[in-house]
Amino acid sequence: MTTTAKGSTNGKGSQQGHIQELERVTIRFAGDSGDGMQLAGTQFTNTSAVFGNDISTLPDFPAEIRAPQGSLPGVSGFQISFSSHQIYTPGDQPDVLVAMNPAALQTNLSDLPAGGVLIVNEDEFTEVNLRKAAYTSNPLEDGSLKSYRVFRAPISKLNSRALEDAGLGLTAVQIDRSKNMFALGLMYWMYSRPLETTTHWIDEKFGKNPTIAEANRRTLRAGYHYGETTEMFATHYHVPSAKLKPGVYRNITGNEATALGLLTAAKLAGKTLFYASYPITPASDVLHELAAHKRFGVRTFQAEDEIAAVGAAIGAAFGGSLAVTGTSGPGLALKSEAIALAVTVELPLVVINVQRAGPSTGMPTKTEQADLLQAFFGRNGEAPVAIVAPATASDCFNMIVEAWRIAVKYRVPVIFMSDGYLGIGSEPWLIPNVDEMKSLDLNLTTNPEGFQPYARDPQTLARPWAVPGTPGLEHRVGGIEKANITGNVSYDPENHNTMVHLRAEKVARIAQDIPDIELDGDATGDLLVLGWGSTYGVITTAVRRAREEGKKVSAAHLRYLNPFPRNLGDILGRFDKVLIPENNMGQLLLLIRGMFLVDAVGLNRITGRPFTVSEIENKIYELVGKPTAARKA
């Protein structure tokens, strides 16, 4: 079924169409939200991953769930980049745009560089649809697409024909719903992908409904054969496998990795996981994922509101569970009073914030990094918490386990700062062996001898975790200030001063327990690009490109934000300039400037989308000078 045997693989022509070897390709599927673009994209991703390419994806959902069909707000997209070497981003601009209707073309065309491949479903370019997409003339006919390599395919018609003749007794709606499979088949042919992964998926997904399964298989093959027989594309492409670390891989999104990391932490601790959450985009997938895994010792609780969710988590933490609440920015704001309670009662708690574009409701389906200062300071009084941030989708797994290790050891709330891009974006993940991971010691107190609820561990300053049900340890905690050691209610001025300092010192001491920040590049140089969270991929790519151009630029990425790694000050001092790109107005920048007195500069774009590599690259050259020789293509 695969086409690699056909023709040469070195890009030299053959009469049946070239197969050209490429290093990296970025494809964007775009269509109406009812067109199944997410599904087509996910299938292409899985196939490419199984095929051995490194991949990175970025789904782009419409804001309205049921925007009118064919309308501009109803466009849904999915971008995937796949490569023969390791990649860190879903690609700035697509090489190929698949547009299933005029609205998809209208909203996505500006991202396609001149010379890019444009595949359109010409059947949808009707007068009505053109009007809905605010076109005054048909772009397929008015010459406005001249600078692209346009391929018109009657996808709707071909799809219907493939299915109507099959005698499956499908309705027109059912037939129309399958056209994403046709487009997918076409792309599989174009990029020499096997169909097995998707046919396998179809069999599993529609096992109970053989007619639908057959329809999907049929139209997938029809799309594939259409590419093969029409010679529509003069060339088709092959992207060889990437060289990744040996091991077993799967494709994973950040939200999935977060959920699996939570289950793993619970297993490592030998404890029930308690996940309390109120549905909110883009964090709800963590709740869905965990709710589906009750047999792994997780209790999920869909609370009546954000505050109830964090309250329930704190109650569960008091009872000795690994308690987590997950949300997005507006929810974090609602939870802030309760998080301060967890700070003062000194109980382990993990709070997940899958950030989205704000303020207020903002753009729920779009990504942003603008909750960092909220995580640092968004509570009344002096209420320090630990903060960690995963750098990539699969890193969500590692960092949520880390969040737990810190929360438990220091008896402190930890805020885990993911974002929409990490949450729904995906990449290959080297599946860890749970048996080889370090167990998580909760260190519950059971001995009533000399028990004091606010006695402190000399090294971590943590207080005992003494849970209800333990005889002889009956004690009371609460949000009202407590005397150190005894835990009695206290209004003593000196005690309050001591407690405020103790809570701060406890968080500060976490620095003794986290790895140093690492440099990508030389240990000194002209410019350090410092980032945190989901900008890791673009920053790394941009900095490596600049180095290839001979620039003395290094990158460093913060996965621990409060406290910062111990060597951060030292690293910052080794570079003439420091650049901090963030999808916010300069929040890490403010902290770095304030805490280290470094004259760092920011790159701040707040578009609801991740940075592109070139945006960061351009800023680097602005600071250290343009590359002298013209860059190779």
Added chain:
Amino acid sequence: MVTTERGNGAIPVQTRKDFTSDQDVRWCPGCGDYSILAQTQRVMPELGLPRENIVFISGIGCASRLPYYMNTYGFHSIHGRAITLATGLKITRPELSIWVTTGDGDALSIGGNHLLHVMRRNVDLQIILHNNEIYGLTKGQYSPTSAVGTRTKSSPEGSLDVPLHPVTIALSAGATFAARGLDIDSQNLPRVLQAAHAHRGTSFVEVYQNCNIFNDGVFDNFAAKDVRADRTILLEAGKPMIFGKERDKGIRLNGMQLEVVELGRSGVTEGDLLVHDPTIEDPILHIMLGRMGYPDFPVALGVIRDVIHPTYDQLMIDQADQIIRKMGEGSLQELLREGDTWTVE
């Protein structure tokens, strides 16, 4: 589902003292909370529970200080949220006996939402609402249960808000247990607390509590010793609804309405009176009884409703058990490897 076994043996005999913490009680002298605390400490030893399995959780307000005075596990949380903490704790530690102490502001104003949801879920908790119809801790503003026209510092010309009725709210939200007591009634209050403990599911108890500083005597018109027998009625399961110092008055259903009748007058006999049945599924009659108020009716005390529904915490356990029975316990390593995988050599 409460464990009465402690490790290897029975629970030692406990007294009120075992449940009294070493903290000085700081309510205003004469506050009704003292009496509620004393009844609570007195009832605890009779429940047959190991002390370490009892947890008191409160929000903010005068009443919410109560956990500090109980020598059990305790959590004095934030305003309005005690029920949420209790829910999370019960779901994860179903063997614990969890008591929520709250007030009218805490439970019905800032925490109103949680009160509705805990009732519909029927989490196995005891919620004791000290209703003093005033904000005491913040020094005397009208509360969501204050009568219209209550004059306070924040309502110098009288409050405009129509008060909420705690028992009606609880029953309308699906409460499986609702009861009422008086702070100083050392006969009925302990019985109500015991019944609340015995009930599986959310037990809602409203206790009229006198705030002698900011709202002194607000319940006197029916709760004062000299008028109480004539202006309150103690509901008892299976017994006709009779009240009055002379036990000469009763409650009868007339069409869709309750009415007060005098026994022996116009041929009314005990047989005409309603017989209290707290176990009727339909809550309408319980709501009507709960809403009775001075001067037209006697105020109902005792257990108004007590029906058996599955509890949320138990259902959650059952659901997990069922999945495990059907599919077996999950292997985490297998889960991590789910979906399409590939091997890089």
